Amino acid sequence: MNYFSSNFKLGILGGGQLGKMMLYDTRKFDIYTCVLDPSPEAPSRLACDEFNVGDLMDYDTVINFGKNVDVLTIEIENVNVDALETLEKQDVKVFPSSKTLRTIQNKATQKLFYRDNNIPTADFMRFSDSSKINKVVDNGDLVFPFVWKSARFGYDGTGVKVVRNENDLVDLPNVECITEKLIPFKNELAVIVARNEIGDVKTYPVVEMEFHPEANQVEYVICPARIPDAISQKAETVALKVASAFEHVGLLAVEMFQTENDDILVNEVAPRPHNSGHYSIEASYTSQFEQQIRCVLGLPLGDTKSKVAGVMVNLVGADGHTGDVVYKNIDKILAMEGVTPHIYGKKQTRPFRKMGHVTIVNKDVAVARKVAEKVKKSIAVICE
Amino acid sequence: MNYFSSNFKLGILGGGQLGKMMLYDTRKFDIYTCVLDPSPEAPSRLACDEFNVGDLMDYDTVINFGKNVDVLTIEIENVNVDALETLEKQDVKVFPSSKTLRTIQNKATQKLFYRDNNIPTADFMRFSDSSKINKVVDNGDLVFPFVWKSARFGYDGTGVKVVRNENDLVDLPNVECITEKLIPFKNELAVIVARNEIGDVKTYPVVEMEFHPEANQVEYVICPARIPDAISQKAETVALKVASAFEHVGLLAVEMFQTENDDILVNEVAPRPHNSGHYSIEASYTSQFEQQIRCVLGLPLGDTKSKVAGVMVNLVGADGHTGDVVYKNIDKILAMEGVTPHIYGKKQTRPFRKMGHVTIVNKDVAVARKVAEKVKKSIAVICE
Numbered sequence: 010m011n012y013f014s015s016n017f018k019l020g021i022l023g024g025g026q027l028g029k030m031m032l033y034d035t036r037k038f039d040i041y042t043c044v045l046d047p048s049p050e051a052p053s054r055l056a057c058d059e060f061n062v063g064d065l066m067d068y069d070t071v072i073n074f075g076k077n078v079d080v081l082t083i084e085i086e087n088v089n090v091d092a093l094e095t096l097e098k099q100d101v102k103v104f105p106s107s108k109t110l111r112t113i114q115n116k117a118t119q120k121l122f123y124r125d126n127n128i129p130t131a132d133f134m135r136f137s138d139s140s141k142i143n144k145v146v147d148n149g150d151l152v153f154p155f156v157w158k159s160a161r162f163g164y165d166g167t168g169v170k171v172v173r174n175e176n177d178l179v180d181l182p183n184v185e186c187i188t189e190k191l192i193p194f195k196n197e198l199a200v201i202v203a204r205n206e207i208g209d210v211k212t213y214p215v216v217e218m219e220f221h222p223e224a225n226q227v228e229y230v231i232c233p234a235r236i237p238d239a240i241s242q243k244a245e246t247v248a249l250k251v252a253s254a255f256e257h258v259g260l261l262a263v264e265m266f267q268t269e270n271d272d273i274l275v276n277e278v279a280p281r282p283h284n285s286g287h288y289s290i291e292a293s294y295t296s297q298f299e300q301q302i303r304c305v306l307g308l309p310l311g312d313t314k315s316k317v318a319g320v321m322v323n324l325v326g327a328d329g330h331t332g333d334v335v336y337k338n339i340d341k342i343l344a345m346e347g348v349t350p351h352i353y354g355k356k357q358t359r360p361f362r363k364m365g366h367v368t369i370v371n372k373d374v375a376v377a378r379k380v381a382e383k384v385k386k387s388i389a390v391i392c393e
Numbered sequence: 394m395n396y397f398s399s400n401f402k403l404g405i406l407g408g409g410q411l412g413k414m415m416l417y418d419t420r421k422f423d424i425y426t427c428v429l430d431p432s433p434e435a436p437s438r439l440a441c442d443e444f445n446v447g448d449l450m451d452y453d454t455v456i457n458f459g460k461n462v463d464v465l466t467i468e469i470e471n472v473n474v475d476a477l478e479t480l481e482k483q484d485v486k487v488f489p490s491s492k493t494l495r496t497i498q499n500k501a502t503q504k505l506f507y508r509d510n511n512i513p514t515a516d517f518m519r520f521s522d523s524s525k526i527n528k529v530v531d532n533g534d535l536v537f538p539f540v541w542k543s544a545r546f547g548y549d550g551t552g553v554k555v556v557r558n559e560n561d562l563v564d565l566p567n568v569e570c571i572t573e574k575l576i577p578f579k580n581e582l583a584v585i586v587a588r589n590e591i592g593d594v595k596t597y598p599v600v601e602m603e604f605h606p607e608a609n610q611v612e613y614v615i616c617p618a619r620i621p622d623a624i625s626q627k628a629e630t631v632a633l634k635v636a637s638a639f640e641h642v643g644l645l646a647v648e649m650f651q652t653e654n655d656d657i658l659v660n661e662v663a664p665r666p667h668n669s670g671h672y673s674i675e676a677s678y679t680s681q682f683e684q685q686i687r688c689v690l691g692l693p694l695g696d697t698k699s700k701v702a703g704v705m706v707n708l709v710g711a712d713g714h715t716g717d718v719v720y721k722n723i724d725k726i727l728a729m730e731g732v733t734p735h736i737y738g739k740k741q742t743r744p745f746r747k748m749g750h751v752t753i754v755n756k757d758v759a760v761a762r763k764v765a766e767k768v769k770k771s772i773a774v775i776c777e
Binding site: 013029032033036037038039055056057058294295299303308309311312316317335336339340343344346347349350351352353354370 | 397413416417420421422423439440441442678679683687692693695696700701720723724727728730731733734735736737738754
């Protein structure tokens with residue numbers, strides 16, 4: 010099929026900031042795009058050819074949207090998977106597949122998948138609800154501290170808690186969950202794997218998430234990771250194994266721990282463009298968003314190497330600020346070398362809301378990292 | 394003014410491929426944009442916030458559009474300049490200024506401007522209409538061969554003719570025109586100057602237009618130009634002088650000849666993003682489109698240096714093909730290293746119509762140039 014000139018339609022479930030960035034590249038290739046998102050104010054409302062407002066979790070809504078397109082992809086995992094399965098049977102190409110999404114949507118199933126496929130991951134136990142944990146703690150089969158994770162809809166800090174003692178158990182939501190051994194790690198790493206339908210596969214370089222020493226939050230995503238080559242190779246091998254086990258089509262972002270013993274353990278995966286790959290817009294020969302389009306359309310994969318080193322800083326709403334957003338000192342960071350802000354277009358800020366990101370590139374990763382620190386100290390996402 | 398979060402509106406006159414590429418960056422910065430173009434199918438109809446259909450040469454249309462925005466810029470020179478002058482008086486910021494556009498729109502005025510400002514350019518004569526040329530030839534003040542140029546609306550080959558003898562004079566359109574001395578040149582070069590309202594100024598590296606040895610058409614735009622440093626510096630100095638003479642705000646693409654004697658002569662200028670700067674999307678720290686936005690909004694200028702070398706090839710409709718466009722072998726070029734096609738989104742091709750461009754990047758300009766040749770030999774813009 011000639012995607013560039015026919016009546017071809019690409020559907021994207023979700024019209025958030027990831028979808029918005031994917032649209033830069035569908036516009037570049039002049040691919041006809043249809044977007045479905047629950048919010049009429051979604052960042053992707055512009056730049057697509059058809060924008061539809063609707064519930065991504067509603068079976069009929071997803072079916073009606075999906076049957077209108079040739080290839081369907083996602084920018085968010087929380088979509089109605091039964092609808093995707095039906096669409097696959099109706100010969101819509103759905104990437105990632107309903108099977109992969111079903112496995113990933115539930116953290117217990119995801120962990121079992123790793124175990125079944127011999128993919129290294131932290132030891133875990135699964136519970137139909139959190140109230141069942143007490144008994145296992147009492148009989149000594151589970152010891153403090155451990156990590157509690159809600160099986161469903163747990164993202165970036167919500168649905169995840171470190172449990173250090175009996176008191177921490179009290180407030181856990183009573184939902185299906187897993188507990189994981191708390192792994193002391195040297196580094197948190199990520200590898201984005203790109204794979205198309207005929208099985209061509211490429212990996213982006215290993216990136217490193219640098220944590221704030223006190224806040225225990227990711228502050229910088231750094232490409233390339235400042236780790237020995239042997240560790241990078243190990244991480245790449247594990248990431249490739251995960252993508253191949255899923256027979257994945259599209260991007261798969263694989264988040265991993267480098268343990269104190271230099272083992273690599275898979276933490277979790279995202280079957281789509283990912284925060285850890287935003288640096289690629291400015292730093293890579295092929296951005297992750299263009300790559301996602303290449304993957305799902307069955308085009309040859311682009312070069313995943315970097316032109317220059319990249320560091321990414323998330324722009325999140327400042328604590329204590331809720332209301333009409335102002336990007337304080339954005340002119341100051343625009344004057345710094347190799348700095349590109351990406352503003353997602355949300356009109357309202359609130360504490361820790363993801364409002365954008367900034368990429369800093371330089372031939373020297375150490376210089377990029379220093380400029381990134383200046384960026385972080387200068388800019389503030391506030392309301393006036 | 395906080396362009397990133399207020400009620401600020403940027404207006405763009407023209408919604409063609411240049412505007413479309415500028416919109417990648419207004420979306421990235423979440424700048425509110427209004428576009429005016431005569432065609433409801435213009436490439437910029439998507440990705441802007443407000444799309445208006447209207448005649449760019451009509452005074453009232455431009456006034457009504459312009460009074461609705463805070464800053465007004467262009468992606469095409471053929472706009473109603475009287476309207477821009479009125480808008481300037483009404484405190485709309487217009488970049489480039491009406492004065493600059495008025496000078497540039499007429500090639501005779503443009504040439505006089507160079508002469509008045511001591512900017513090197515080929516010797517010329519001006520005529521109120523072409524029929525007056527004969528007499529000057531007859532009395533020996535103008536000798537064959539020379540270049541004839543229509544004073545108004547002459548673009549890329551149309552409105553330009555090499556006159557070698559009396560016969561060539563016969564078919565010239567009877568319009569205001571200039572004649573220029575035919576300059577034997579070693580290279581055609583271009584420099585894009587970026588300048589903002591407070592006079593900050595940066596130049597992009599000198600690029601080289603490589604001509605097809607037989608067809609006498611630009612085949613490749615190459616950055617950096619493969620010329621001695623001393624020539625590059627001379628070209629940059631001349632380009633800066635032109636931008637400063639215009640007190641220009643925005644991008645100014647300065648096209649120049651490097652003569653057999655290594656003199657630099659200004660051929661013509663474009664006060665906007667330009668074909669010779671398309672390579673910058675993939676190769677530069679700041680693309681020309683982001684830079685244009687930075688200039689007209691009074692933001693700090695971005696770094697104009699290159700991350701890697703870049704070569705650009707225009708995608709034009711193949712001879713003998715008129716109808717629904719097909720990009721033959723686009724999958725083949727996507728498999729080549731460092732290749733990015735940009736498809737402008739015109740549904741119909743016709744011979745030599747500009748349908749897109751392809752950028753080839755590589756750390757080594759010689760490798761990029763070789764891949765560019767492979768691209769050019771592979772792809773064809775045809776109809777089936």
